[in-house]
Amino acid sequence: MGKYCTTLTITLLFSTCAIFAQPKNYIKWVNPFIGTERMGHTFPGATVPFGAVQLSPDTDTIPYSSNGKYNPDVYKYCAGYQYGDSTIVGFSHTHFSGTGHSDLGDILVMPTVGKLYLNPGTASNTNTGYRSKFSHSNEFAEPNYYRVKLLDYNILAELTTTTRVGLHRYTFPETDSAHIIIDLVHGIYNYPEKNVWTFIRVENDTLITGYRQTSGWARTRTVYFAITFSKPFKTYGIINGDKLIYKGFWRKFNQNTNFPENAGREIRCHFDFSTANHEQILLKVALSPVSTSGAVENLNAEAPGWDFDAIKNKGQEQWNDELGKIEVETLTDSDKVNFYTSMYHAFLSPTIYMDTDRKYRGLDQNIYTATNFDNYTTFSLWDTYRALHPLFNIIQPKRNVDMVKSMLAHYSQSVHGMLPIWSHYANENWCMIGYHAVSVIADAAVKGNDGFDLPYALMACVQSAKNNWYDGLGYYRELGYVPEDISGSSVSKTLEYAYDDWCIAQLAKKLNREDIYNEFISRSNNFQNVFDKSIGFMRPRLSNGSFKTSFNVLSTHGQGFIEGNSWNYSLYVPHNPDALVSMLGGKKQLRTYLDTLFTMHLPDEYFSETEDITRDGLIGNYVHGNEPSHHVPYLYNWTDNPWKTQYWVRTICNLMYQPKPDGLSGNDDCGQMSAWYIFSALGFYPVAPASPNYAIGSPLVTKATIKLENGKTLIISTQNQAKNNVYVQKVLLNGKPYSSYFLNHNDIASGGEITFIMGDKPKKLK
Amino acid sequence: MGKYCTTLTITLLFSTCAIFAQPKNYIKWVNPFIGTERMGHTFPGATVPFGAVQLSPDTDTIPYSSNGKYNPDVYKYCAGYQYGDSTIVGFSHTHFSGTGHSDLGDILVMPTVGKLYLNPGTASNTNTGYRSKFSHSNEFAEPNYYRVKLLDYNILAELTTTTRVGLHRYTFPETDSAHIIIDLVHGIYNYPEKNVWTFIRVENDTLITGYRQTSGWARTRTVYFAITFSKPFKTYGIINGDKLIYKGFWRKFNQNTNFPENAGREIRCHFDFSTANHEQILLKVALSPVSTSGAVENLNAEAPGWDFDAIKNKGQEQWNDELGKIEVETLTDSDKVNFYTSMYHAFLSPTIYMDTDRKYRGLDQNIYTATNFDNYTTFSLWDTYRALHPLFNIIQPKRNVDMVKSMLAHYSQSVHGMLPIWSHYANENWCMIGYHAVSVIADAAVKGNDGFDLPYALMACVQSAKNNWYDGLGYYRELGYVPEDISGSSVSKTLEYAYDDWCIAQLAKKLNREDIYNEFISRSNNFQNVFDKSIGFMRPRLSNGSFKTSFNVLSTHGQGFIEGNSWNYSLYVPHNPDALVSMLGGKKQLRTYLDTLFTMHLPDEYFSETEDITRDGLIGNYVHGNEPSHHVPYLYNWTDNPWKTQYWVRTICNLMYQPKPDGLSGNDDCGQMSAWYIFSALGFYPVAPASPNYAIGSPLVTKATIKLENGKTLIISTQNQAKNNVYVQKVLLNGKPYSSYFLNHNDIASGGEITFIMGDKPKKLK
Missing domain, CATH: 2.70.98.10 (Beta-galactosidase; Chain A, domain 5)
Incomplete structure (x- = not known):
């Protein structure tokens, strides 16, 4: 005991000295x-x-x-x-x-x-x-x-x-x-x-x-x-x-x-x-x-x-402070450049939107004072709810709470009674679909990063989810799905509304609002209403209840989808992959589906419909350059071959993120693409924000030291890390073997050490 | 003494009772x-x-x-x-x-x-x-x-x-x-x-x-x-x-x-x-x-x-309060309608320009708070400096100080370093000529209505008068006149700048700034520089010093004038009519000039150049519908036939103001036309605002009781008032004979009684 303490003291002294003697230079690893x-x-x-x-x-x-x-x-x-x-x-x-x-x-x-x-x-x-x-x-x-x-x-x-x-x-x-x-x-x-x-x-x-x-x-x-x-x-x-x-x-x-x-x-x-x-x-x-x-x-x-x-x-000192929140060791300098450039891109937006005297312009064009938060704008929420805001809950919790407060201020100023869809300099630009602010809010709340008015936030979420005029939402509420003959991209909307509704249920649960929980957990099953069992894909339905007849699972435009065809979007049930497994017929069937997705060829005629990405933003028919598939490689964790997540995640990290001007395969989307990389490089990913769980992938780093705002430190360490050692052989949580493919947020937020023992062959965790 | 007091008490009691018993209804005399x-x-x-x-x-x-x-x-x-x-x-x-x-x-x-x-x-x-x-x-x-x-x-x-x-x-x-x-x-x-x-x-x-x-x-x-x-x-x-x-x-x-x-x-x-x-x-x-x-x-x-x-x-109570500041008795109901409608029009602008929390938008589009004044906009100063603001100094002194403060706020927000020319809803619209805000400021100061920052006001006036880029002002400063070949309407500008400069000198005098007084009293003589002795008229000069050759004293456009031809504008030396008398050759010559003006015929080709007025807005070549001549009928007071002012003023009151929709001969110009009428109906007029003197005319009312904000009352009373009794036979000031053709502001502001004894024949005051 005496010896242990001494060693600790020496370590602390050493690292303190190191910090004062020579501040770490992280910015040199950023290539803008x-x-x-x-x-x-x-x-x-x-x-x-x-x-x-x-x-x-x-x-x-x-x-x-x-x-x-x-x-x-x-x-x-x-x-x-x-x-x-x-x-x-x-x-x-x-x-x-x-x-x-x-x-x-x-x-x-x-x-x-x-x-x-x-x-x-x-x-x-x-x-x-x-x-x-x-x-x-x-x-x-x-x-x-x-x-x-x-x-x-x-x-x-x-x-x-x-x-x-x-x-x-x-x-x-x-x-x-x-x-x-x-x-x-x-x-x-x-x-x-x-x-x-x-x-x-x-x-x-x-x-x-x-x-x-x-x-x-x-x-x-x-x-x-x-x-x-x-x-x-x-x-x-x-x-x-x-x-x-x-x-x-x-x-x-x-x-x-x-x-x-x-x-x-x-x-x-x-x-x-x-x-x-x-x-x-x-x-x-x-x-x-x-x-x-x-x-x-x-x-x-x-x-x-x-x-x-x-x-x-x-x-630049500010940047070193922010980038240094995760200190990584990597196999190559290229990985380090990719990592810190991703951190850099992840910290570019949302952007501060208020004067030094805390005044800002609200959505109604009136001037407000942000008395108890920093007001932000540039919320590209359809993108960033997936990984960027969950990342902020780990390494920028204070800012993320202020972002939630900024969204609630937007809601309070909204004549539409809506949380932001895409908050843009005192404007709502309505870009993309869903009401994913609820995901950001519920994710923060569920993870205990909840220093905002929770009942008010729940009210804002519920009202946002009940605006019948909004983008097919009235029909969704009435029919359980958005009918394609009335509102385009209807399947994408239905699937995303269902996920968002699940988020609202999680927030209601935290606040013991059983009535709201029941209402929204029920709505969260609406993904089932657009699943066509006869073909095994999500498929647009019409207002008369029938499925759209003319339909192509590889096409996007006019097919009920946006930024993703049915092959990709059919996997969008992030809050209930078990149900997805059932719908597809079992773990093996989901695995096969995923295998096909990653290895098939997407003909040019359909590629031309995938927006925002280059040809090398595809792996098979998997489109990393667009967001709807970002959770997809992690879905193997629900199959009988969970290690395939590890393979594909490492592959995507290496293929889709390269340290050169054309190194990104698609739009960085206000940091979402970068946040995906950061999580994946650390070895886990939030498949369903508003769940406390993260799915395990394949860490790219050799070691990561995450300095949490609560003063604790989380260390991600690896053993046998190597280019080809993409498969996780064993996981240790604070030194103890960990057999689950899912980490809990508490394991992250409490600090400690997660060790991944790597190898070049797949191995099932036990 | 005892008896006098008793009578006074009874009178006060009676009038107090009357006010409480039945509020005066002035609004019924207004015809909008x-x-x-x-x-x-x-x-x-x-x-x-x-x-x-x-x-x-x-x-x-x-x-x-x-x-x-x-x-x-x-x-x-x-x-x-x-x-x-x-x-x-x-x-x-x-x-x-x-x-x-x-x-x-x-x-x-x-x-x-x-x-x-x-x-x-x-x-x-x-x-x-x-x-x-x-x-x-x-x-x-x-x-x-x-x-x-x-x-x-x-x-x-x-x-x-x-x-x-x-x-x-x-x-x-x-x-x-x-x-x-x-x-x-x-x-x-x-x-x-x-x-x-x-x-x-x-x-x-x-x-x-x-x-x-x-x-x-x-x-x-x-x-x-x-x-x-x-x-x-x-x-x-x-x-x-x-x-x-x-x-x-x-x-x-x-x-x-x-x-x-x-x-x-x-x-x-x-x-x-x-x-x-x-x-x-x-x-x-x-x-x-x-x-x-x-x-x-x-x-x-x-x-x-x-x-x-x-x-x-x-x-309507507010209106009765405001209109009741002058209670008049008149020979006819029409006169009363004209009087109170003029009062009504005079109290429509400037307009309040701030919220109930005292915030307003400034000239730089920033938001200000009017902490110690009510902020006004709608300053049509080229019109209203003449009679409206002088009228306010008598019956709206508090508002007039706030208007001066509003103008100083405008100046402080002006990137041009200018007092307002035409202040218009947080904008300067630059309409018309001169920098007549200085007249309003100096008039208020000279008349003791000076509850504003006088040294700052003087600085604002001086800077406004030294902006070389402004409307020929640089040339005026250099040459002593605005050259017509460089800046049109040059004579009007020269004459009005000269008057404005005299106003600045009056303000400087009050503040014992002899340096500024000397500079501007010198500039105020610049009217002499555009007087062509050879023809006896004001005439445009060119930058080479010569007078413009092609010239017509009846024409306006392109002749160096605006809203008035040379016949009218040559009389624009309001601050120094004595010098005008000298230039024209003597009192008799000025009288003859005025006689001709009022009785000549203005051919249609020149009438068409007089803007804003109808044919019946003219008397001979005198244009009442435009402002530059508003002081002209009062100039007879400087001639050997001063009573002709009385004749023409009464004539103008009857001809140019009639109680019917088309009863105004020209634009009311934010109350200036109406203010002219109110002064004239009371029997005096401010020929040169910023002078404490008023020229006597011919009262139209039978009696006027002016309730001053200082609590005092000024009574204008008449004897032998009748339609044809337009000539003033005798003036009594507080019961004592008064032989001057000019009243002093102190005689007004101190309250008391001015009695005009009228007759149908001209009579020189002695």
């Missing part, structure tokens, strides 16, 4: 370029964890053409940047990470030299506008820092941020015609008429304020800004390209040159300087959801000085 | 229809004094045609109503009174029965839309109450208000298809693209909220609203006619019927009821410059119940 090529839809720019400002280069945004015709290439630019491009339009302050539809790209800044252009010009000829060529050899990115040489202008551009402020440092050549362009027209997914209004004031020769109001994916969105320059501009100009609007008595002034206020739909402006060689001009751009005075306040509170490096370092 | 035909541009609807809500029927607004072409008839509809019309489009909540350009007409409400229309239809065929025929025989208006029968629907509509809430009472016939239309597209001067954004939420079956954001005369203006219904609607619909905008994932809902939120550029909605015969449905519409939550708060604070008559009566 991962996912920036093709379908990842990530951005390489600068941000702090969950930052309101995410400042990144836009290489193009391919706006809709002037005739309003949809340009399918716009999809590539959901995050504004494509690694394959060779020009940069400028640096804008808001970006979604990994989404499959888009918006934002607010307040574009671009430094130039020489002839003044206020239009972006074209990628094929940068001499026609303010954009510039660049090369990856002159480009560098790490968490909270991005640097690039703008080749057309010989300007070095560097970016860093605080939560609400973007800081730009531009190193100019010697010139008497340096310009900084601020383009309020620019935006991502910028079809005609998207800009509703822009407003700008030049408060003095170093401060400008204003706002950009748009109607896009978010219907009524306004971003307020305040921008300071480290050096007074000599001259400036504001050009309003808006041909449509009445100009009133403003016409009597020349508003284009050195005139301090303008407003309209198409405002672009330039600020002019003379610079010495290598002279640096810095800009601070603060954003606010509330007002320009809020933006000024944010600027003063977060970035009072001009020390670029201090702000950069402070944000 | 005066000025609603042709050029008066007044509205007949309901409002309390200086109300934020001015709820009135719009008979048409003749929007610009769909091709964006200007429709000159729009001008008739500056206040939304023309007495000659026979249809009503609906009832909207904001109106300017008497302006010569326009905006507003926010949140149109219209009750209908039968087939549902969401377009207004046409005046020639009301069956094509929701509008209705009406007849003046079924129409009634008095302060804070308007009633009309909507003939197409057999609906009686009644309107009343509080400061921030419009209350509608509609008496329906029996029907199962009663509708209340709310049209957020409707507005005054509603050219294409004016609606920037509208937002609406149906909070429950009796409450809706939202806002209307426009870009018109005010470039960036938003009106927030909250509307409650006394009866729950059965069904409702919101139609967004906006073809241009992206509809996003909202497309998956049927937003047209019973769907509680919409937003876009063209929102119209209907709320449907079944009604019994004579059933009344009431609506309360609260406005806010801040937010929908502000509007809800205003609604609850000002109009918690549904007692239409109580709210109507309360507002």
Whole structure:
């Protein structure tokens, strides 16, 4: 006993010394370029964890053409940047990470030299506008820092941020015609008429304020800004390209040159300087959801000085703190890059949505004060309820409670009586299906991360699940399924509603509301109503009760599904895999089904219907690039060959996540794809959030030390870890053999050690 | 002495008893229809004094045609109503009174029965839309109450208000298809693209909220609203006619019927009821410059119940209090109607612009709290500095100080460093010329109504007068005049700047700032720089110093003037008529000049250039319908025939103000025309605001009792008052003979009695 204590003390002292002596550098393992090529839809720019400002280069945004015709290439630019491009339009302050539809790209800044252009010009000829060529050899990115040489202008551009402020440092050549362009027209997914209004004031020769109001994916969105320059501009100009609007008595002034206020739909402006060689001009751009005075306040509170490096370092310390919540050892550096880049992507959203004085804009466009929580936006819940929020319940519990509180605030402001579907800058954009906020809420509650008003949360969940006008929900309540002839994607909706209803039942159970539990546990069985026993697949039903006749289990569009065909979606009963086993005829039948899924060939005609992913985002007919299948590889745990989960999970980790710009097989989807990887690399996965159980997979790491907010530490360790040793031979829980394929959340949250003994042959746990 | 006191006591007792026994009814002398035909541009609807809500029927607004072409008839509809019309489009909540350009007409409400229309239809065929025929025989208006029968629907509509809430009472016939239309597209001067954004939420079956954001005369203006219904609607619909905008994932809902939120550029909605015969449905519409939550708060604070008559009566009591500040006896009832209708029009604007919690939107679009003043907007200062604000210094001194404070707040929020030119709902619309806020400020200060920060006010005045970019001001400062080849209307600007500069000098003098006094008293002589001695008229000069060669003293357009030709504008040296006398060669020469002005014929070709007025707004070449000549009839006081002022003032009172819808000869201009009448009817006029002196005219009233806010009473009494006894024979000041043609403000503000002894022959005062 005496000896044990001594050893412990020495260990603690040693590790404490190590921390003080040399802080761990996790950010060096993050490669922000991962996912920036093709379908990842990530951005390489600068941000702090969950930052309101995410400042990144836009290489193009391919706006809709002037005739309003949809340009399918716009999809590539959901995050504004494509690694394959060779020009940069400028640096804008808001970006979604990994989404499959888009918006934002607010307040574009671009430094130039020489002839003044206020239009972006074209990628094929940068001499026609303010954009510039660049090369990856002159480009560098790490968490909270991005640097690039703008080749057309010989300007070095560097970016860093605080939560609400973007800081730009531009190193100019010697010139008497340096310009900084601020383009309020620019935006991502910028079809005609998207800009509703822009407003700008030049408060003095170093401060400008204003706002950009748009109607896009978010219907009524306004971003307020305040921008300071480290050096007074000599001259400036504001050009309003808006041909449509009445100009009133403003016409009597020349508003284009050195005139301090303008407003309209198409405002672009330039600020002019003379610079010495290598002279640096810095800009601070603060954003606010509330007002320009809020933006000024944010600027003063977060970035009072001009020390670029201090702000950069402070944000990088935040990243080291956040990334260090899981310290991993891996077989290869590539695995470590994948792991920490996934952690990085998982901590980009949801994003802070309130001023430093805690004011924020609510869903009803009124101003609220978040007195007892940090308010967040950017909830891509159809994606993130699956693994991201469960991950947060382990390593970001405090933030996750604040996210729940943000969702409840959204609900309280919702005239629809709905929890958020896709919460988007004081807007509900209604993207995708289900009401998965209930999953996030129930998961947090069930796992004891319940520092929010539980009865109110239950009421919000129940009301959300009873809005008959919502997306076939009235029919679902009446018939037990969504009829395809009335509401498309009907099977996906039915299956997801059933899972969500089970989540509500779990929350009701915790609150001893038997009435609500019974009602929703009954609803949670509705998945059975769209299962066609005759073919062994989920299949759309019509309002007359019959199954849709024309039907193809490999097709998606018009077949009752969304982002997944029936082959994949038929497995979506995460809350009751045992019932799925029964429906399919037994454990063996489910195993066979899964084997076929992973090994069959999906013909091109059906592949073309799987959105958001590249061909290598498929394994057979398994589509990892879309979310509905994310739990699928873990379903082997319910079959007679549970070890096949281990095989396929390790395979997916290696195939679908690679440390290169095109290393993501599909949209990162606000961190869901990354959260899947983090869980899987640790060796377990939440198949059904709102259940306390995790299914075991195959840890990729050699060791992981998870520092929990409750002060405890959970260690995931392995023995015989190797590339080919993907099969779990034995599990030890705090040193004791553990024979289940499922871990309980208590085993995680209490800390301790979980040891996986690995081997190259399948072995059943005993 | 003993006897005198007794008499006084009895008098006081008697009048006190009289007040308690039977409150004076002044509102019965107000005819809100005066000025609603042709050029008066007044509205007949309901409002309390200086109300934020001015709820009135719009008979048409003749929007610009769909091709964006200007429709000159729009001008008739500056206040939304023309007495000659026979249809009503609906009832909207904001109106300017008497302006010569326009905006507003926010949140149109219209009750209908039968087939549902969401377009207004046409005046020639009301069956094509929701509008209705009406007849003046079924129409009634008095302060804070308007009633009309909507003939197409057999609906009686009644309107009343509080400061921030419009209350509608509609008496329906029996029907199962009663509708209340709310049209957020409707507005005054509603050219294409004016609606920037509208937002609406149906909070429950009796409450809706939202806002209307426009870009018109005010470039960036938003009106927030909250509307409650006394009866729950059965069904409702919101139609967004906006073809241009992206509809996003909202497309998956049927937003047209019973769907509680919409937003876009063209929102119209209907709320449907079944009604019994004579059933009344009431609506309360609260406005806010801040937010929908502000509007809800205003609604609850000002109009918690549904007692239409109580709210109507309360507002009418306010009117009796305000109108009763001057109690007049007149020769005829017509004179009394003219007087009290002028008082009514003078108390319509400026308008309150803040919520009940004192929050308001500032010029920078941020939200401020008016902690120590009531914030006002609608400052049509080029008009109202002349007589309206001087009138307020006598009978509304507290409000006038708050108006000055509102102007100083505007200045503090102005990125242009300017006091307001035309302050318009958190916007500067820059209409007309000069920087006449300085006149209002200096006039208040000089007259001791100075409860505001005087040094700050002086700084604001000085900065406003030194903005070189403003409307030729840089050239004026450099050359001593505005050069016509660089900035049009150059003579009008030069003359008005010179007067404004004299005002600043008066304020500087009061504050013992000799440096500023000297600078601005020098600038105030700049009127001399545009006087062409060779022709005896003010004449535009070019930047090379020469006078413009092609020149016509009767013409206005392109001649260096605005709203007045050289014949009229050459008399614009209000601060130094003695210098004018000298320039013209002596008192006799000025008299001859004035005689000619009043008796010459203005050929039609030049009349067509006088804006805003009808032919009978002219007397000779004197244009009463426009403001630059308002002091002119009083200039005889500086000639050898001072009594001619008395003749012409009485003539103008009788000709230009008549108790009928077309009784105003020109735009009432936010009360300036009316304030001229009130002063003139009392027998004196502020020729140069910021001077403590008033020039004597010819009182129209028999007696006036002016109740000053300092508790004192000023009595204007007459002897031998009669229609033809327009000449002042003798003046007694507190019983003592007074030989001057000028009264001092102290004589007014100290109370007492001024007696005019009248006769039918001119007589020089001795």
